[in-house]
Amino acid sequence: MGPFPPFGYECILVAVDYVSKWIKAIPTRTYDHKVVLKFLKSNIFSKFGCPRTIISDNGTHFINSQFKALLRNNKVTHKISTSYHPQSNGQVEVCNRGIKRILQKIIRTDRKD
Template sequence: MIYDFGLAKLLMPDQTRTMTRVRGTRGYLAPEWQKNFPISVKIDVYSYGIVILEIICCRSNLEVNVEDTDEIVLACWVYKCFSSIELDRLMIGEEVDKKTLENMVKAGLWCIQDDPTLRPSVKSVMLMLEGTEISVPPCPTYSPNFWVEAASYLTNDSKVVMRFLHNHIFTRFGTPRAIISNEGTHFVNKVLASLLAKYSVKHKVATAYHPQTNGQAELSNREIKGVLEKVVNPNHKDWSKRLNDALWAY
């Protein structure tokens, strides 16, 4: 029924008659194929995620005859509706259980993450679709519609976090609907909780057992760290001076 799954054969050419080059339907192929990244079983998870979103919306992953250009690419359209809490726009004229719809959308968005390490296993996807609690997925694709903000400080406490939020987030982009952080004491404390409550900002905490909740930040941190490792001195003491250049390169 779905012909893109299992096309990646980890065999030498003389070990099989099956073609092992990039083959499949455009729109269902994982980004690894275009980026020349190592191929794994997670490419099938990506394809399955696209199929989930197609089933939900009753349309193909690419539609050019639409009124709104935001609707052309299905994955981008679904994430936009999800992030703006407007999933009903995906099911106009249909009566559905909102919780079930939200879970299916979350499962699909987790499956189509650009970073294959963030994609769940097939077993996890099945559990998601059966009703297991699903964390909020990050934006599935790299996009110029988001920026990474970072700054170096001598200490790491609640006052520093509040200063960073005020100087780099609130005064530049406005107050967000929610903030996701890890379980560090500089994030989880009464002072910061009071500040976020003042501006009606929800605080979601990513646990060590499920770091994917903060997947976009984890991915950005890893890539910026990789940039810094290439430009800092051997003793790594000048990393703070190179941070802005690394952000610009990223």
């Protein structure tokens, strides 16, 4: 995809509630553990309480001591989807495809509308 608008955002952090299918997605300039921790605290834990389980991929922003400590302190189980079987994190993969389609339509420079 591209070219991207010059706002400085390069990543999108997505959270999905597997029961209600509620989606929270935010653009981020970086994709490190600090962004993930702030996102969880301000968008998930403070508004909805702590989930029982978080399913993530095995990115370094999810596999680090600060993330583990946050989950341990809030009694949240962490399950990691394997990189060779991303369907185990299927609901987020479906959301990512939808977000990608929307963004492609928004940032296309050759569209007629």
